[in-house]
Amino acid sequence: MSDWRGILEAQIQMDPPALSVDDAAEIYSNAPLNELMFVAMERRKNQVPGNYVTYLIDRNINYTNVCTINCHFCSFYRSPGHKDSYTQTVDQISERIVELESVGGSRILMQGGVNPSLPFEWYTALLEELSRRHPKISLDCFSPIEIEGISEVSGLSTMEVLSRFRDSGLHGLPGGGAEMLVDNVRSGISPRKGSSNNWLRVMSEAQTLGLITSATNVFGFGESHVERVEHMEKIRSLQNETVAQGNPGFTSFISWPVMLENNAFGKMGIRRNSTGLGAGAVEYLRHVSVSRIFMNNIDHIQSSWPTMGLEVAQIALSAGADDIGSTMMEENVVSASGTTKTMASVDELERAILQSGFIPAVRDSEYNILNVLEQDRVALKVG
Ligand code: SF4
Structure with missing residues (x-):
């Protein structure tokens, strides 16, 4: 293994070799942040040219919010029968989509808990009705753990569940529930969530069916830098396999530190950085930079304003991220653990991008660019 200087020098070349886990952990742990961010930006320019x-x-x-998995870090879920548990009706969900349509939105990201009282037909009827009422909205719904739960309730294989959902209007799967795809970490924080291979298998099946997928990573559970890179390595390997088979791979990689304030860690008095759990801005920027350099087969790296705030998300755009996420309009899972900002306006995101030296562009969930901010509006927003 080289030291961080040699590794970064190699990565700045035109067509660098894929980083090994050990080399990625070396630059994660030892390279100065400014050098790491510089090389990440060079890789970003190579993978996603242009200034958008x-x-x-x-x-x-x-x-x-009904869920039986009981992840230690989750403040969102309620057990079946809990007085604060809820399940929305088709009409309630549809009303929210009408609000999205009124501001020019193009997709919903819908996920919930693993709710054993919802039969398979509830999901197919929901997808069919939402597709009928909102034909222009992409339905990216149900993370792999929900697909597994629905498979268990219905007795169908996860592949069959996905296939029937696709036929009912499902466009893609959110990347949620990956957290750390390293089993000794995973079993400590989500003992009932199953192995990392389950998440990877469901995503692989979804990709085989042509569904659109993204990959996420929640870190800061006390794991090592090597383990964080091992998570990235599992995603990079699946991406290589799925693309070689001609399937659409992961569109993007999105990471954020665990929010500790209101969850089981918070209740034990553990706060960000007081015990090595969670991550602050510098650690987050190192993580984003390493993910850009390591993920040589996933084009889009997202910065996370809901967990890190808009200012840190802006800096992440100079650490290799080429996307600032989405307006969201509401968020109840991560926010239940302590983040306060759960929506951003188009204006806020455009200003944040412009102030960082880039041109804002609206995309769809497949990362096709739909609109670019016109030059005459740029001056108005920056001024
Ligand atoms: S993170 Fe998801 S699977 Fe885990 S308890 Fe919360 S809702 Fe359930």
């Missing part, structure tokens, strides 16, 4: 930073006008919808 994209964002999506969408809405998060959490259709149920």
Whole structure:
């Protein structure tokens, strides 16, 4: 293994070799942040040329908070029968989509808990009705753990569940529930969530069916830098396999530190950085930079304003991120753990991008650019 200087020098070449896990951990741990960010930006220019930073006008919808998985870091879920548990009706969900349509949105990201009382037909009827009422909205719904839960309730394989959902109007799967795809970390924080291979298998099946997928990473559970890169390595490997088979791979990689304030860690008095859990701005920027350099087969790296705030998300645009996420309109899962900002206006995102030196561009959930901010409006926003 080289030291961080040699590794970064190699990565700045035109067509650098894929980083090994050990080399990625070396630059993660030891390279100065400014050097790491510089090389990440060089890789970003190579993978996503041009000066655009994209964002999506969408809405998060959490259709149920009933869940039986009980992840330690989750403040969102309620056990079946809990007085604060809920499941939204088709009409309630549809009303939220009408609001999204009124601001020019193009997709919903809908996820919830693993709710054992919802039969398979509830989901197919929901997808069919939403597709009928909102034909222009992409339905990116149900993370792999929900697909597994629905498979268990229905007795169908996860592949069959996905296939029937696709036929009912499902466009893609959110990347949620990956957290750390390293089993000794995973079993400590989400003992009932199953192995990392389950998440990867469901995503692989979705990709085989042509569904659109993204990959996420929540870090800061006390794991090492090597383990964080091992998570990235599992995603990079699946991406290589799925693309070689001619399937659409992950569109993007999105990471954020665990929010500790209101969850089981918070209740034990553990706060960000007081015990090595969570991550501050510098650690986050190192993580984004390493993910850009390591993920040589995933084009889009997203910065996370809901967890880090808009200012840190802006800096991440100079650490290799080429996308600032989405307007969201509402968010109930991460926000339940302590983040305060759960929506951003188009204006806020465009200003944030412009102030960072990039041109805002609206995209769809497949990262096709729909609109670029016109030059005459740029001066108005920056001024
Ligand atoms: S993170 Fe998801 S699977 Fe885990 S308890 Fe919360 S809702 Fe359930």
